[in-house]
Amino acid sequence: MITKKLRDEIALIWTFDTHEHIYPYHVIVEKKPTIFEILEGSYVSWITRIPKKGDYTKLAKCLRRIRGNAFLRSCIKAIRDLHGVDISDFSELSLKEASRRIMKAYLNEDWQREVFKRARIEKCILDPYWNIWIERYDKELFVLALRINMFLFGYNREARDHNGNSPYLLAEKLNYDIETFDDYLCFIDYVLKTAKERGYICLKSALAYDRTLRFDDVSEEEARAIFGKSEKELSIADKKKFGDFIMHYILSKADELSFPIQIHTGLALIEGSNPLNLVSLFRKYPNVKFILFHGGYPWTSEIAALLLSFSNVYADLCWLPIISPTAAKRLLMELIEVTGGRRIMWGGDCWVVEGTYGALMMMKKILVDVLTYYVEKRYLTVSDAIDIASAILRTNAKEVFKI
Numbered sequence: 001m002i003t004k005k006l007r008d009e010i011a012l013i014w015t016f017d018t019h020e021h022i023y024p025y026h027v028i029v030e031k032k033p034t035i036f037e038i039l040e041g042s043y044v045s046w047i048t049r050i051p052k053k054g055d056y057t058k059l060a061k062c063l064r065r066i067r068g069n070a071f072l073r074s075c076i077k078a079i080r081d082l083h084g085v086d087i088s089d090f091s092e093l094s095l096k097e098a099s100r101r102i103m104k105a106y107l108n109e110d111w112q113r114e115v116f117k118r119a120r121i122e123k124c125i126l127d128p129y130w131n132i133w134i135e136r137y138d139k140e141l142f143v144l145a146l147r148i149n150m151f152l153f154g155y156n157r158e159a160r161d162h163n164g165n166s167p168y169l170l171a172e173k174l175n176y177d178i179e180t181f182d183d184y185l186c187f188i189d190y191v192l193k194t195a196k197e198r199g200y201i202c203l204k205s206a207l208a209y210d211r212t213l214r215f216d217d218v219s220e221e222e223a224r225a226i227f228g229k230s231e232k233e234l235s236i237a238d239k240k241k242f243g244d245f246i247m248h249y250i251l252s253k254a255d256e257l258s259f260p261i262q263i264h265t266g267l268a269l270i271e272g273s274n275p276l277n278l279v280s281l282f283r284k285y286p287n288v289k290f291i292l293f294h295g296g297y298p299w300t301s302e303i304a305a306l307l308l309s310f311s312n313v314y315a316d317l318c319w320l321p322i323i324s325p326t327a328a329k330r331l332l333m334e335l336i337e338v339t340g341g342r343r344i345m346w347g348g349d350c351w352v353v354e355g356t357y358g359a360l361m362m363m364k365k366i367l368v369d370v371l372t373y374y375v376e377k378r379y380l381t382v383s384d385a386i387d388i389a390s391a392i393l394r395t396n397a398k399e400v401f402k403i
């Protein structure tokens with residue numbers, strides 16, 4: 001009874017999705033999407049090697065081996081709901097049928113909008129790391145986050161972040177000359193200010209894929225001395241110092257421009273991705289809103305403790321429900337108890353809308369399970385539970401991003 005009531009109410013909530021990498025329609029359609037692209041765009045390829053497109057025998061075999069994986073389970077649900085095919089038997093026949101229907105669906109230019117509508121996603125924040133100055137995207141569905149990784153790699157023109165991005169390539173595109181260290185800092189100012197004018201609503205760090213999340217205090221003189229040195233002249237420690245200085249510089253600008261910052265925590269380069277590494281930043285920039293991604297997995301309780309300790313820290317559960325629904329459930333309970341239901345949000349973190357749909361259905365199911373438990377235990381009333389669900393899926397994010 002309680003479960004049904006909550007399931008029905010939560011299904012009706014229009015979500016504000018805080019994080020996606022969804023390819024614009026003109027990009028995805030060039031890939032001629034089939035079941036192969038959908039599995040790749042929803043992390044199944046992180047768990048098993050997806051065979052060459054068209055090899056359904058091998059694909060069926062690969063999927064059967066990982067049948068308990070949460071990325072795959074959420075994908076199965078999405079394909080069933082959106083394309084009307086059940087691939088959970090992992091037969092070549094159903095996988096081929098799924099491909100046929102996916103191809104047909106993508107003939108419709110409005111397919112992404114259609115899926116958003118069916119999932120009840122009002123809008124989402126796009127992190128287009130493959131082109132951070134993106135111009136062609138669906139402005140009705142997306143608002144932008146500005147990926148900052150590349151700026152920490154500006155010590156010379158050859159360096160690249162893990163996505164192959166360099167600030168000098170962006171400067172070239174924007175016709176901006178960088179010769180000196182002062183020019184470089186001015187360029188960062190210019191990009192952030194212009195991004196604000198272009199409607200970017202937050203900054204995004206995926207630096208956990210590039211380096212440790214520990215950012216020490218480094219003087220301007222030290223960073224200036226490192227600037228312009230060649231790869232041969234630089235030690236790993238020099239590169240880290242330069243990045244540390246720039247991160248602090250960006251955060252001081254984020255403070256001036258009122259940019260919240262989304263930060264990937266957990267997994268990635270796992271020896272340096274513990275969210276506790278960021279504590280000195282939370283203290284030093286009390287006016288900056290730090291949104292910690294992925295529940296810091298596997299350091300999920302650390303995230304709840306950080307929210308209790310710092311009022312400028314937020315938890316974004318993006319990606320976590322499809323990494324491990326159990327971890328997501330556990331963290332969600334801790335977060336609700338610690339924050340009362342505020343400063344928590346959700347994003348899908350996928351490249352294709354099918355992935356996003358599956359991730360949202362997983363998140364909604366987790367919300368139903370957790371909130372049913374609290375109502376049954378008389379910890380919350382049904383109306384408390386609905387209020388919390390709608391805060392997590394919608395209003396908390398809208399407040400932070402002022403949308």
Ligand SMILES: [Zn+2]
Nearest residue numbers: 019021127349
């Ligand atoms: Zn992401």
